[in-house]
Amino acid sequence: MLHILVVDDNPEIRDLLSRFLRKHDLKVSTARDGYEMRECLRNGPVDLIVLDLMLPGDDGLRLCRDLRADSAIPVIMLTAMGEETDRVVGLEMGADDYLTKPFSPRELLARIKAVLRRTGAAAEHSDRPNSGGRIMRFAGWTIDLIRRELRSPEGALVDLTGGEYDLLVAFVENPNQTLSRDRLLDITRSRAASAFDRAIDVQVSRLRRKIESDPDQSMIKTVRGVGYVFTVAVERV
Incomplete structure (x- = not known):
């Protein structure tokens, strides 16, 4: 089962996304800040991180940059509406995609599936045979x-x-x-x-x-x- 880590300081968002994503056969862990995110990553493999930009302590940009120093875990960054500069900086830091708040959980699920397909994480959990010309x-x-x-x-x-x-x-x-x-x-x-x-x-x-x-x-x-x-x-x- 694919493991998604949701990092957001808003408990309502964490609860909403946890319930929604679990209904769609995803394992979900949550974290309120960078400290809890790092603790979760030490406890086992994570296939994708949904990372809020605005967090107490280290913000999402700092956490994304630190992740990219030694990890290729896909990251979808959540940003406030209109923060185009932050979205661009997030991509420069290594985020794979971004979504602006407010957003639909269904749209986030679609983005998660698309990023997992692109990064190959979904393929690692399937029995798809290898093809020629690889x-x-x-x-x-x-x-x-x-x-x-x-x-x-x-x-x-x-x-x-x-x-x-x-x-x-x-x-x-x-x-x-x-x-x-x-x-x-x-x-x-x-x-x-x-x-x-x-x-x-x-x-x-x-x-x-x-x-x-x-x-x-x-x-x-x-x-x-x-x-x-x-x-x-x-x-x-």
Whole structure:
């Protein structure tokens, strides 16, 4: 059973989400703050964290940054309506998605399922057989589509968030094709873009820092006013 950790200082929200998510066959733990969140993580594996931005003590941005220092657990951040800057910063810190308050528990459940599919956590709990063509290579880099792993030309394992991984897969599966921001948002986050949403730009910037050592030889080119294009050859094994 997939394990969801809800971190929110509002007891009504914790209770509502716990009851709702458990009705949909998810194991749920709750925490009021960063201290209780860390205690829960020490007690056993967690598949996804729903993390409120505004918390007593360490806020959600600090906790997300600390998580990303040594963990790839998917994070959905909860933010107040209109806090676009905080949402962008949350993505830069490594959050996989965000949801603005007030929100529908059903929408949160849909986001949880989408992020778990993207990060591969749901697949680890299924009996789905492996398929062929699981390895993709580009410029010395290797992606294992089953294990959802990226290795550098030197063979080192590179830590990617779920959003960064899905963005990279979208690029390598469509090399030398211009992909609009709307399409990339649809592929990686399953929601419509808004005119002020910089989510894809943030994710691309983070991905570039991880796979491009020379900014003058970028693999991900910006197509002004449209989107991005992945410019290197890709081989599927």
